[in-house]
Amino acid sequence: MTFKAMRVDQAEGGQTVALVDFDEAELMEGDVTVRVSHSTVNYKDGLALTGKAPVVRRWPMIPGIDFAGVVERSSHPGWTAGDKVVLNGWGLGETHLGGYAEKARVKGDWLVRLPEGMGPAEAMAIGTAGFTAMLSVMALERHGLTPDRGQAIVTGAAGGVGSVAVALLAKLGWQVVAATGRPAEADYLKELGASEVIDRAELAVRPRPLAKERWAAGVDSVGSAPLANLLSMIRYGGAVAACGLAAGMDLPASVAPFILRSVSLLGIDSVMCPPPRRREAWARLAADLDRAKLKAMTRTVALAEVEAVGRAILQGQVRGRVVVEIG
Numbered sequence: 001m002t003f004k005a006m007r008v009d010q011a012e013g014g015q016t017v018a019l020v021d022f023d024e025a026e027l028m029e030g031d032v033t034v035r036v037s038h039s040t041v042n043y044k045d046g047l048a049l050t051g052k053a054p055v056v057r058r059w060p061m062i063p064g065i066d067f068a069g070v071v072e073r074s075s076h077p078g079w080t081a082g083d084k085v086v087l088n089g090w091g092l093g094e095t096h097l098g099g100y101a102e103k104a105r106v107k108g109d110w111l112v113r114l115p116e117g118m119g120p121a122e123a124m125a126i127g128t129a130g131f132t133a134m135l136s137v138m139a140l141e142r143h144g145l146t147p148d149r150g151q152a153i154v155t156g157a158a159g160g161v162g163s164v165a166v167a168l169l170a171k172l173g174w175q176v177v178a179a180t181g182r183p184a185e186a187d188y189l190k191e192l193g194a195s196e197v198i199d200r201a202e203l204a205v206r207p208r209p210l211a212k213e214r215w216a217a218g219v220d221s222v223g224s225a226p227l228a229n230l231l232s233m234i235r236y237g238g239a240v241a242a243c244g245l246a247a248g249m250d251l252p253a254s255v256a257p258f259i260l261r262s263v264s265l266l267g268i269d270s271v272m273c274p275p276p277r278r279r280e281a282w283a284r285l286a287a288d289l290d291r292a293k294l295k296a297m298t299r300t301v302a303l304a305e306v307e308a309v310g311r312a313i314l315q316g317q318v319r320g321r322v323v324v325e326i327g
């Protein structure tokens with residue numbers, strides 16, 4: 001028995017990527033087999049597909065760090081055939097065969113039930129990027145931040161995490177400032193709910209320990225100098241949820257915002273996020289993300305196109321979210 005899958009193999013001086021017929025017997029261990037209908041292209045998928053960073057830890061690999069589908073077979077007590085499920089993280093597409101395939105075999109403990117009223121294509125329009133945006137917003141809320149404290153800034157705003165963060169924060173009543181390097185996307189960002197769009201170049205300057213206080217909260221998917229600048233500009237008692245590294249992994253900041261303004265830096269990881277918080281985040285996404293806006297930020301591609309989209313996302317050329325239609 002075989003199924004269609006995107007397969008990455010190690011090759012001399014690099015790697016090969018090809019759409020192949022994958023043997024079901026080669027699937028890895030797991031107590032649930034899922035018929036995958038949709039996946040997505042996230043930044044990390046771009047890294048895996050191009051080999052630009054060591055995301056893939058096992059060969060051969062089926063990339064794809066998330067999927068939605070229907071349970072085909074299960075020996076896990078929580079799942080039966082026909083259940084609609086979503087999976088993101090837990091090493092999918094890194095250490096465990098991933099979502100760019102018609103089938104996946106995984107641990108039942110990794111799965112989350114698709115929220116009532118949310119289809120698999122919508123779940124993947126959200127995907128790991130949207131899930132991470134939700135985790136970021138939840139972290140700001142746990143910190144006690146509310147829209148009456150001031151504006152929220154979102155960096156990498158026209159990207160996947162950024163687009164969902166803008167839409168979520170706007171729906172929750174925040175005045176959202178969107179920082180982007182693509183001024184042509186200003187109307188798009190305003191349609192998602194941004195009240196102001198700024199040039200990301202403003203945040204690429206050499207960071208000072210402290211600058212004028214501007215925003216109460218931030219969602220940052222880019223890291224490096226922009227994150228350091230954000231910290232220096234956050235208002236007293238505010239916080240930034242840091243979830244990405246699109247501008248770089250470094251952080252050329254000082255402790256000044258922490259010790260002089262009680263600013264907090266909140267770390268966000270989606271991969272090992274514990275199950276209760278996962279369920280909470282998916283439930284919040286079902287309730288708090290405007291579906292029309294989600295549709296407006298999403299385009300759909302075929303499995304054969306993921307490699308090209310993976311290259312484009314690393315160059316900052318993908319707007320919003322990309323769903324991969326599989327079966």
Ligand code: NDP
Nearest residue numbers: 043156157158159160161180181244245246247269270316
């Ligand atoms: P996207 O490529 O869709 O978004 C990234 C955006 O960052 C781009 O669209 C661009 O936005 C901006 N950007 C790109 N390069 C630069 C640069 N040199 N300087 C400043 N801004 C830049 O990727 P995703 O939304 O899928 O992921 C965003 C980041 O979040 C990635 O680093 C990813 O690894 C990380 N991530 C982390 C997760 C976690 O668990 N912590 C989970 C998911 C994602 P614009 O054009 O608007 O300026």
